[in-house]
Amino acid sequence: MSKVTLAEAPPGVEGSGFFATTLDKAVGLARANSLWPLPFATSCCGIEFMATMGSTYDLARFGAERPSFSPRQADMLLVMGTIAKKMAPVLKQVYLQMAEPRWVIAVGACASSGGIFDTYSVLQGIDEIIPVDVYVPGCPPRPEAILDGVLKLQDIVKNESLNRRNTPEYKALLEKYGIATDNGNG
DSSP: OOOOOSSOOOSOEEETTEEEOOHHHHHHHHHHTOOOEEEEEOSHHHHHHHHHHSTTTOGGGGTOOOOOSSGGGOSEEEEESOOBTTTHHHHHHHHHHSOSSOEEEEEHHHHHHOTTOOSTTBOSOGGGTSOOSEEEOSSSOOHHHHHHHHHHHHHHHHTOOTTGGGSHHHHHHHHHTTOOOOOSOO
16 A cells, blocks of 8 residues: 655654754645635636636645635635726735735736737736736636646745745835835834
């Protein structure tokens, strides 16, 4: 009978009855395998996401068991479909209501670049208003591509330093999008 491994252990020191690693690695492993997705679906990519959550592809086996429809209880925003410029402030508000740390996946051509809709009323990529961590190509992308995007995000989360969000680079990134970085502690 083969041994089942749920998650690869982070690098550390092993011995009889103990395992030692860094706090960054342990927290990264826990965060990467317990992402709570918030689907923001406006078009056909949302249908592909529904298939990804179904039993055939089963996103839950990667730790994203519970889709959240409340931004305050989610840490992975999946934006799927065409985003009209009138909807951009709503999307940004949803992003801002999510607690840190938060990550964003742009699913499909429309969310990534406006898709075939090169018009005055369509946002030409959500990275014009919020930072994006992973882009999933396709029109619409297959469920396998969405799973690949989530796995790529898990790699990012797993290797992210606990102090990254306090760095000047991260604060400069948020300021580029007009997002305040002061947490009220001075």
